[in-house]
Amino acid sequence: MVPELRKRHRRIWQFGSLFLVAGFIAAVWVLPQTPAPGAKLKPVAKLYPQVVSTRRAEAVVVRLRRDEDGHKQFEILHRLPRKFPFIQVSCNDQILGTMSPKGVDVFNIGDSLSLQSSYLLKLSDPINHQTVLKLEFP
Amino acid sequence: MSVNYTTVQWNRQKRRYDRIMGGIIALYLLTFTLLQLAFYPLISPETLIIRATGTLAFIMLQFILCIGPMARLDHRFLPLLYNRRHLGVSTFLIGAVHGVFNTIQFHSLGYVDPIFSVFASNTHYGSLQDFPFQVLGFFALLILFLMAATSHDFWLKNLSPRWWKSLHMLVYLAYGLLVFHVMLGVIQLEQSPMWIGFVGFGLLTLVSLHLLAARVEKKRLQEQMDKPTLGEGYYQVCSAEDIPENRAKMLYLEGQNIAVFRYDGKVSAVNNICRHQHGPIGEGKIVDGCITCPWHGYQYLPQNGQSPPPFTEKLETYDVKIVDGMVWVNPSPYPEGTERPAAIIQA
Numbered sequence A: 001m002v003p004e005l006r007k008r009h010r011r012i013w014q015f016g017s018l019f020l021v022a023g024f025i026a027a028v029w030v031l032p033q034t035p036a037p038g039a040k041l042k043p044v045a046k047l048y049p050q051v052v053s054t055r056r057a058e059a060v061v062v063r064l065r066r067d068e069d070g071h072k073q074f075e076i077l078h079r080l081p082r083k084f085p086f087i088q089v090s091c092n093d094q095i096l097g098t099m100s101p102k103g104v105d106v107f108n109i110g111d112s113l114s115l116q117s118s119y120l121l122k123l124s125d126p127i128n129h130q131t132v133l134k135l136e137f138p
Numbered sequence B: 001m002s003v004n005y006t007t008v009q010w011n012r013q014k015r016r017y018d019r020i021m022g023g024i025i026a027l028y029l030l031t032f033t034l035l036q037l038a039f040y041p042l043i044s045p046e047t048l049i050i051r052a053t054g055t056l057a058f059i060m061l062q063f064i065l066c067i068g069p070m071a072r073l074d075h076r077f078l079p080l081l082y083n084r085r086h087l088g089v090s091t092f093l094i095g096a097v098h099g100v101f102n103t104i105q106f107h108s109l110g111y112v113d114p115i116f117s118v119f120a121s122n123t124h125y126g127s128l129q130d131f132p133f134q135v136l137g138f139f140a141l142l143i144l145f146l147m148a149a150t151s152h153d154f155w156l157k158n159l160s161p162r163w164w165k166s167l168h169m170l171v172y173l174a175y176g177l178l179v180f181h182v183m184l185g186v187i188q189l190e191q192s193p194m195w196i197g198f199v200g201f202g203l204l205t206l207v208s209l210h211l212l213a214a215r216v217e218k219k220r221l222q223e224q225m226d227k228p229t230l231g232e233g234y235y236q237v238c239s240a241e242d243i244p245e246n247r248a249k250m251l252y253l254e255g256q257n258i259a260v261f262r263y264d265g266k267v268s269a270v271n272n273i274c275r276h277q278h279g280p281i282g283e284g285k286i287v288d289g290c291i292t293c294p295w296h297g298y299q300y301l302p303q304n305g306q307s308p309p310p311f312t313e314k315l316e317t318y319d320v321k322i323v324d325g326m327v328w329v330n331p332s333p334y335p336e337g338t339e340r341p342a343a344i345i346q347a
Helices: A003-029 B012-039 B045-073 B075-082 B084-107 B114-120 B133-149 B153-159 B161-168 B171-183 B186-190 B193-225
Strands: A050-057 A060-066 A072-078 A088-091 A094-098 A104-109 A119-125 A130-137 B229-231 B234-239 B248-253 B256-263 B266-271 B285-287 B290-292 B317-323 B326-334
Touching: A003 B171, A003 B186, A003 B193, A050 A130, A060 A119, A060 A130, A072 A088, A088 A104, A094 A104, B012 B045, B012 B075, B012 B084, B045 B075, B045 B084, B045 B171, B045 B193, B075 B084, B084 B114, B084 B133, B114 B133, B133 B161, B133 B171, B153 B161, B171 B186, B171 B193, B186 B193, B193 B248, B234 B248, B234 B317, B248 B326, B256 B317, B256 B326, B266 B326
Parallel strands: none
Antiparallel strands: A050 A060, A060 A072, A072 A104, A088 A094, A088 A119, A119 A130, B229 B234, B234 B326, B248 B256, B256 B266, B266 B317, B285 B290, B317 B326
């Protein structure tokens, strides 16, 4: 490599590394403080027996269910077009998880959320920043 | 090295390189697929392809950018440098699969053109957290495409080595774009400490290697400027014993980049810059009596800097002498291809 080119490489990396490291730190700094949905991807096997309320919209049916101890869950049956291949589900601004392609998903909501009386369930496409659907319960 | 253009100038080394590369790529894809199926049993085939090709292309680009400084710091990595362009073209192809599947998956079923959708579906350009990270990936892929498309010697010859090299140095910009594509994309969505650690480790390794190699190189050049002189314009190189057989010592004296080779009990000096892609001749070795560039195998005769017929490339040559076992070189260049007597090493 000619010395002039070597020098250009050196300059690029001296300034570029500062920019890259600063950008990396900034990207970590702005990470959302909500829990990662990845941990909640496991399907819930058991459906709670009591249906509190049901909402229908477009190609989605959502049931809010409850067990005898007051724990609650959302059962979502969907036939959404593949326009939304990645849909995140949140309830009262807390991320519950992502919807699977199989058409039926169940998301248990935590104890603190279960104590609340009204819910705003939101389905959104976080990649394109689009809201797919909003449903209010009860 | 060829007098005519051919699609790929295959040789045993390149075939071996590509076989190993293909094997590692296949192994990665297989392992990644099995792990994804184990952890995400409901994953769709499209998502699996997007994830596998995205991570693989990023790892490959990271590795490609590590090869240069690794080879400068330790010559045992030089074989990795030899066929780096095949690695680069493969990286583009894998990245292209990632890009095409992403565009189909996330942008092809709307009312607007998919490429337009990449730019217009998310317009939070002023927000770091919600930044449309796919745009960064798009431009990185565009750079990799330009590099892959012009990787052939035809383009090197017609664009000139200076412009060709400048174009290909855009790979650093592509890497920066991809770092932010990952950091503002999948990292913001999944917030996985594993992926953050993975990107951070790769970034720090790459930056450290480049800065370390640059520092070592600068120190070497500084030491050469303080070399003792013999009179008549000669500068001390080193003891003849310090140059390994069929290898070279490189020097930068009076604006001349010089490689001093030892071979068959003799020492000769030629210009250190290969006429092909300005590769460092002195990092190569003498094979079958010819100096062989480590980058792409271009060859030159050590005593006159000429490529063996029918090739026409030529290097400048320099006078060398040996006094009391020490090698001395005069950095005044002779015209390209000028025969100069080799200095004989006394037994």
